[in-house]
Amino acid sequence: MKPVLHAALAALVLPLGAASAALADSGQVSIENAWSRASIGTSRPGAAYMEIVNEGDEAVTLTGIKTDIAMMPEIHRSSMNEQGVSSMAPAGHVPIAPGETVALEPGGLHAMLMKLQRPMHEGETFPLTLIFSDGGGVAVDVPVLGIAAPGPGN
Template identity: 40%
Template sequence: MTFFGRSLLAFAFLLAGSPGVLAADVTAGDLVIAQPWSRATPGGAKTGAGYLTIENKGSAPDRLIAVSGDVAGRIEVHEMAVTNGVMTMRPLEKGLTIEPGKTVALAPGGYHLMLMDLKAPLKQGDKLPLTLEFEKAGKVAVTLEVQAVGAKGPGGEGGSMMKQHDHSGMKM
């Protein structure tokens, strides 16, 4: 293997083991909150969005009723839907219910955390501390990891290089 190939492979291993690639799950009561992330915003943008998954491992529903954080003047739980062929977005005034045994994904194009009146642009690599408030599980601290502007999920568009390529046949 060439020096370039060894360097590329070492870089791939470094990325795969990087703590910024994927945040640890947070447990609160019967809830498991995973993969909190956001996208970088263009300069001057006053809104951003946050995404994560919430799994309810309990036998009773819980509800996300509020979100707070210093990154924005106001944070709401929103829903996007297509109504008569038109994409609409609205706040969930009564919160977001997580049924027992179910996982709810807050992801682009669906439920999401709407960060309004941003105090500064969101930059790739930033870590945004937020507090989620649940009806039963109470207040839970999470950190959104800011990905690239066009990221499709946590860890960037395609995840780490090790997920994209099989290096099992390479010799060092």
Template identity: 40%
Template sequence: MKPNLKGVVLVVCASLLSVPAGAQETSSSPDLATASDMLEISDIFARATPPNAPTGAVYFSLVNLGEQPDRLIAGTTPMAQDVQFHSMMKEGDVMQMRQLVDGVEIAPGEMQTFSPGALHVMLIGLQQPLVEGDTFSLTLEFEHAGPVELDVPIAGIGARSAPGGANPLSSEGPVDHDRLQSRLNKSNRSRQ
């Protein structure tokens, strides 16, 4: 059963700060828009790690504003040897983490939330600890939108949201909820 997208967007956006994904086109195809026209990435953060932790995680919300499905297919960062996408599933009484080797698909007009205890970006083979208050770069590669470079703020160990409720990618302040809803409505109308 799919949740009501409008309700989900309004609830999630109430606590988010947002910035369009600012990537360049990866194709000269006229029907392929820039990532900022296709994706909205918000509430980006990682959790601090203990000194010798081999892994870390990154969380955010991702909305596909485009007219075609897209897929998050890869990631890179100087902070880790590998970037993977993982989901958490309950099997019996035990939570199991699974690598999503085919990436993460996001349908037009839908949101994917990467959050603690659920879907997340896993940083494997950390080069150094993730220290609260620092930031690091992360490039996410999308099948259609191409590469999206992000600055990821590091929140405290066990944090459930971005530090200070601010998105370090935006100097524009809080998300304009009306603008985001308008973009989603326009995107959905163009598909009807």
């Protein structure tokens, strides 16, 4: 059992390790206030929220996310039409200018966790990695708050 686990971990880590010179890896990008809500089982998607800070002096572009908790994690953007009906769609590439903070938050950009592999329980954390266009990745542990939590610190 153990060798299998190690092989799986190596497969996850290698693509990021190979891009260790990437801007995003080098401490240029930091993540603050990550959180998510507990899920009802696994039949509906989860979502994760955070602030992504570009502390460097070069622009970076967020291109995707990965996490072992969901088979189909995607960056989504929610919007509201003139009738007040909200919808969401894949956000595509999200540029972050030097010094800029991009917030993933309810009602806006968010990390959509589709095809959950297990329920998200309050009090747990799960690892999530943001992927950038230069091949770099920034990992964060996302705490799972209550099912109706409005955000961290509440």
